[in-house]
Amino acid sequence: MSEILLEVKNFNVTMDGSPVLSGLNFSVEEGEFLTILGPNGSGKTVLTKALLGLMPYEGELRWHMKPRIGYLPQGLNQMSVRDLPLTVKDFFALKKLNPREISKCLSDVGLAGNVLSKRAGYLSGGEFQRMLVAWVLAPHPNVLFLDEPTTAIDVAGGETIYSLLRDIWREQKLTILNVTHDLNIVFAHSTHVLCLSRFGHRCYGVPKEVLTPDMLNEIYGATVNFYTH
Amino acid sequence: MTYQLVLSLVSGVFIAGSAAYLGTLMLSRKMAVVAGPLGHLALPGAALALVYGFSLSLGAFPFVVVGILLIWLLEIRTKLQMEALTAIVFATGVGIAFLFLPIDKAEAALIGDISKVGFYETLAATILGAAVFVVVNRCYSQIMLVSIHEDVARTEGLNVKFYNLVYLLAIAIIVALGVDLVGGLMTAALVAIPAAAARNVSRTLAQYGLTSGAFGISSAIVGILTSAVTRFPAGPLVILASAVIFAITIPMSKV
Numbered sequence: 001m002s003e004i005l006l007e008v009k010n011f012n013v014t015m016d017g018s019p020v021l022s023g024l025n026f027s028v029e030e031g032e033f034l035t036i037l038g039p040n041g042s043g044k045t046v047l048t049k050a051l052l053g054l055m056p057y058e059g060e061l062r063w064h065m066k067p068r069i070g071y072l073p074q075g076l077n078q079m080s081v082r083d084l085p086l087t088v089k090d091f092f093a094l095k096k097l098n099p100r101e102i103s104k105c106l107s108d109v110g111l112a113g114n115v116l117s118k119r120a121g122y123l124s125g126g127e128f129q130r131m132l133v134a135w136v137l138a139p140h141p142n143v144l145f146l147d148e149p150t151t152a153i154d155v156a157g158g159e160t161i162y163s164l165l166r167d168i169w170r171e172q173k174l175t176i177l178n179v180t181h182d183l184n185i186v187f188a189h190s191t192h193v194l195c196l197s198r199f200g201h202r203c204y205g206v207p208k209e210v211l212t213p214d215m216l217n218e219i220y221g222a223t224v225n226f227y228t229h
Numbered sequence: 230m231t232y233q234l235v236l237s238l239v240s241g242v243f244i245a246g247s248a249a250y251l252g253t254l255m256l257s258r259k260m261a262v263v264a265g266p267l268g269h270l271a272l273p274g275a276a277l278a279l280v281y282g283f284s285l286s287l288g289a290f291p292f293v294v295v296g297i298l299l300i301w302l303l304e305i306r307t308k309l310q311m312e313a314l315t316a317i318v319f320a321t322g323v324g325i326a327f328l329f330l331p332i333d334k335a336e337a338a339l340i341g342d343i344s345k346v347g348f349y350e351t352l353a354a355t356i357l358g359a360a361v362f363v364v365v366n367r368c369y370s371q372i373m374l375v376s377i378h379e380d381v382a383r384t385e386g387l388n389v390k391f392y393n394l395v396y397l398l399a400i401a402i403i404v405a406l407g408v409d410l411v412g413g414l415m416t417a418a419l420v421a422i423p424a425a426a427a428r429n430v431s432r433t434l435a436q437y438g439l440t441s442g443a444f445g446i447s448s449a450i451v452g453i454l455t456s457a458v459t460r461f462p463a464g465p466l467v468i469l470a471s472a473v474i475f476a477i478t479i480p481m482s483k484v
Contacts, residue, residue, distance in 0.1 A: 054380050071384040080377050084257050085431035093434075094374045095385065119432060145384075 002029040004064050005143070005175055006051075011059035013043070013050045020046045024059070026194055026204045033169055033176045035186045035207075038196035039220050044179045045074060047196070048147055051177070070141030074148045074179075078128045082121035088131055089116040097138050105134040109164055126157040133164060137172075144169075147179040162189050186211065195219050234457055236351045237343045241449035243358030244406045245419060245467065249445025251365050251403055252420030253427065253437050254396065258376045261421035263312060266319030267404040268416030270296040272326035275338035275408055279331060284350050285338065289413070290405035296322060297401040301394055341412035341464035344456060354406050361399045362442075369438070372396050410449070411464035422471040423448065429478035444474050 004027050011024040020043045028034055036044045050057040052071060081091065092102045103113050109130040115123070123131060129150065136144065146165070150158030166189050169176050178190070186193050186207045193207045197219040203210040248264075255261045271289030278288025300314045307314070330338065346354070365372075371392050375382045383389050400420075407416040427441035452467030459466075 049380065052380070052384055054383055069384055071381055073378060073380050076378045076381060083428075085428055085433060085437045087433050090434040094370045094377070096370065 002031050004028070005030045005032075005067070007060070007062045007064070008051070009060040009062075011047075011050070011057060011061065013046050013055065013057045015046065021050070021057075021196070022200075024202070028175060028177065028192075030175055031173055032192050033166070033190045034178065034192045034194060035190040036177060036179045036194050036196065037181065037183070037186055037211075037219070039181055039198065042196040042198050042219075044181075044196060045147055048145055048177065048179055052145060067143040068139070068141045069143050069145060070136040070139065071145045072132055072136045072147065072149050074151065076132065077151075078121055078123070078125065084121065086120050087117055088120050088123070091120045091131070092116075092135060092138060095135070095139060101138055102134075105138040106131070108137065108168065109134045125153040126160065129153050129157065129161050130164070133161065133168075137168065142174060144174055144176045144178075146176065148181075149178070165189070183211075183216075197221070233344070234453070236346050236348060237453050237457075237463065238450060240346045240351045240354040241343055241410055241453045241463070241467065242446050243355045244403070244410045245423075245445040245449035246442045247358040247362040247365070247445075248403045248407055248416075248419040249423035249427075249441040250362055250438055251399055252424035252445075253441045254365065254369070254372050254376065255400070255420050256424040256428065257373065260311060261424065262417055263315045264400060264404055264407070264420045265415075265417030266315045266322075267293055267296060267400060268408060268413040269319045269326075270322035271404060271408045271416075272330060272338055272413045273322055274405075275413055276326050276330035276335075279335075279338060280329070284347075284353075284409070285342070286350065286353065286405045286409045289408040290401070292322060293401040293405045294398070297397045301397050304393075305390065336462075337412070338408070339412045339414045340462055341408060341410050341415075343410045343453060343463045343467075346409060350409065354409070357402050357406060361402050364395060365399050366438075368392060368395055369434075373434070411467055415464060415468050418468040418471065419445065422468070422475050426471070426475040426478040429475075429482040444471060448474060 006028040008027065009025050011021060012019060013021040036047060038044050046055065049055045051061065052069065102116065106113065106115060111127065111130055111134065115127065120128065120131065150161050162185060165176065168174065190207055192205065193211060195203045199221060203215050252261060255264065271293050274288035274290065274292035275285045278285045296318045299318050300311060303309065303314045304311055371387050374385065375387065375389050375392050379389055403420065404416050407419045411419055423444035424441045426444050427437050431437040431440055448467050448471035451470040453463050455466045456463035
């Protein structure tokens, strides 16, 4: 049985005087692929940022061992580097990684070594996203926080990225906390789901057990039809 | 070549070179224009320097540093964009300047006067310009990562407030030095134009920094030498030289 990695108790986050998250309790085990699911405005990104210590919170947040965190935020996309004369090699050098590490990480995500000399802003959307995954994995994190990692690419590209993440998660025994509003991702890739809604409804557990039609209706506030195979 | 011309060239090369190198970071943070308002902020100090007869940079420096610290503190407190805060602080600086800037002597404050720079001012420009280059070079990756995504930089363990302060202080020093070279009106051009020209011709970050520095230095040399021959003021000629370099690089743009 896996060890508890992260415990969150009575967790509250307030923005502009209004509660965004209140009384949240959950724990994450080592090796879990946890998806934080919910509609827009339910506080998924806020929770991620608070867990990373990027915004203030009240309540208990306890890491049972020191995590080495990798973070892929929603706002980090090709537009962030488009205007810069920045090659893929330069982009990795920002983290002061050695060239051998970089080549290995790129090959892990299926990118050839010659991509190093290309400008990061001019890779294809899919290549750029793979490069970001390699960039996040390069310093050998044991916990990955991913916030909507496939929003900038098409459905097929997104599925490729998730398949890749799932393989890496298995091979490297990572713990992943992944934010999405896409139900397909939860059923296809996650071991656990934490769902949030704007109306305070919550659930936590194994997706097929907790994501019942009634629960989905409560979270999304509308009838949601989803078929699992 | 006269002793005075050598002093002007040495000062100009160190100021313009380090300003252009720093400019690559400012351009990537969409802050190149900020050096303009900060140059205006130097005007009250430049006015005092003119009234009491001491170095323009020396007069400008405390005003720019106080302005930069105000912007840094207001950014933490209000989370307003640095551009907006700079506009607020610079307008205040210009207001103060025009209360007691002697208009008949204003030319040096507005467009600079590197042709009369003294030995100690040259020494200060050399030491401070080199110091800014070394500090910016050592913090380049970190400041670039903060520019690309602040939250990622924080999760990587970088002290973002510290790097923002280092970056802003480097800007303060460059702007104060730049007042001597091109005056309070045109300091933005010292950081923006060489960096923009370098961006047109660079593929990598290393090329970007190196080329920008080289363009800045070339502009200073061409501008100061042309001034010595034509007797037009050096400040505008330095800026025009860098504008010509920029124009030449347009067809080579990598975009």
